[in-house]
Amino acid sequence: MxxxxxxxxxxxxxxxxxxxxxxxxxxxxxPVRVAILDFPASGSQGYRNLQRFLIPKNGFESTVISPEAIRKGDLKNFDVVIMPGGSGSGQAKALKPEGRAAVRTFVKNGGGYVGICAGAYLASSHYEWSLDLINARVWDRSHWNRGKSNVTIQLTPVGSEVLSNTNSKYNIYYSNGPLLVPDNQPDLPGYEVLATFESEVANNGAPTEAMIGTHAIIRSKFGSGRVICFSPHAETKNGPHSLIATGIYWAANQE
Amino acid sequence: MPVNDTRLLRLCTLLLTIIASIDSSADACTTAVISGKATVDGRPLLWKNRDAPARHNEVALLTEGPLRAIAVVNAGSRRSAWMGMNEAGFCIENSLSTDLRQPGKKTGFNNGTLIKRALQTCRTVADFKQLLEETNQTGRRTDANFGVIDAQGGAALFETGPTSFTMFDANDPAVAPHGYFVRSNFATTAHDFPANPTPEQLGKIYSAERYSQACSRLDLQKDKGITVDYLIRHLTRDLSQETGTPHPGTVNGSAAPLPATIATKNTISRTTTVSAAVFHGVKPGEDPRLATMWTILGNPSFSLAVPSWVDVQTIAEPLTDENGAALGEIAITLRDWNKTDDGNSISTQCLPGIWSDLWPVEDKILTLTSRFQQARKEHGYSVGAITRFHQKMADLAMTAMQQELREMKQAAITFPAPPPPTFAPVKKTIVIP
Known part of the structure; x- marks a missing residue:
């Protein structure tokens, strides 16, 4: 590690x-050794965006990893695993129970976990198929398909300390990501809020005012590993790439 | 080969049984047709709690037929209607009854398209009966109990299969001694039950609990006379145990704390209830346009009723949207947050707060509407004034729902959770231009 x-x-x-x-x-x-999940049916372009800046020059070395490889134990060769956008349930299904257990073991033993959008749904403690890596539920899950647009997120003081010492507000691409709120699973610690949504997307029947104030970026620990979840997409063309790169770097370091 | 044919037949029967049971549990409903003889003001009433997989509902004006109508529809769809009324004061709803199905391929109206056609063409109960007689010849895809009332005092129930129907007149004391019929998801004619079967006669038949609970609530009120307010508050939101006893702390229960969770698989306000409507008809001789459709979008335990009239020029914004009316969508969010993980029960912790916030607003809407209707009878109002009043009531409801959403969200955000871990200081941030 x-x-x-x-x-x-x-x-x-x-x-x-x-x-x-x-x-x-x-x-x-x-470089931080990063594994990015992808598989043919994932429907995600997230790994391509991530690989554009997760390069040695920036302190990273990234590899796309398949669910099969995760099941075989290949995460042992990495410092951090990224579950990118796509479908949280789809990722869980592709990983299968053995793969999900392998991710949990990897993080428990000190590996880092970065969930982006679908990967944040996957990390939560809300769904039957969730990895239960972070003590978070998803608010207004009935309207998960609330739309895609740029939104503003506001970093909390802790968020500024962890992710950015320059800006506290970011314009960032949002695409049906989870609106994260605390859960109270007794076997998990709570989480720290690094950013909240300051504006919202409310399409496809989603009520207005449901999104603003909910948590956009959160962090916690699972065993010895660090977990950070981004609901919006800082990895897309317009970034802010510094935010996600710093988050990945943070997750790669054991406590 | 005979053996294979028999196996195939068994397999088909099994599949049909499975499909029928899936349909009946997902697409159900609890309803009542109430004659003016059983109501306080002498006007007939019609009620439906809609249980359906189509969660996103809206109120729609149907203006392309001979008669102008207003109805609850699946959001974004105008092909079918699931409860509604027209300018003649004719009101209609249905409850699915798969026991009326017949084997073989069918064509013609299904339950929702028949309701829409009836709203566009029928002025009276007799007209609806005639529509069924005509379509008996050509065949339908119907399998439902249709409840109808009209502006002439008519109130009837039609157990309707694909090529036949049986009418039950709620004004006929011989078949409706109390002046009303309740139906959930069975047809008495499919089982040789009497028109008003007892729970004992129903036995374990699907939806017997909801039928018995609705009968029980109406029986309690029958001597005082049934009112719109009673149906809206006490029928649409009934949460009873399987024994029929309302859960303590609920609208019909004893004044005691709520249980921590309530199983809503078989309650009237249930897991799959997506909307409800109560139709307040008119007395013979009254202007049929005074008939009122009270709509609750979303599960009634998490929403409130808003009045609509056929004369409104446009449906108020909170009640209509092709993706689901805003008011109903908030109710979906609220219910979703309060359901248990298996989805078959609700956690009750927030219910007293929700009810104490929403029901006074609904009481205000009921009172203001009663006054408005009285003034309409005395003075007559323009369609513009009716539209403005409808909008005002919808806005009152929406403001209350929006506030409820804010409060629920805030409670979710500030939910007491275990403390976060402590972290080592951050080593560095990475800047990528």
Missing amino acids: HSVSNFLLLAACIFIPASLQSVVMAEETM
């Missing part, structure tokens, strides 16, 4: 002579 290398780096800084530290410092430049 990436955090293991960080631990080694810290140990090296303390115990290794200064002349050798430059070698170990190179460890920090090791």
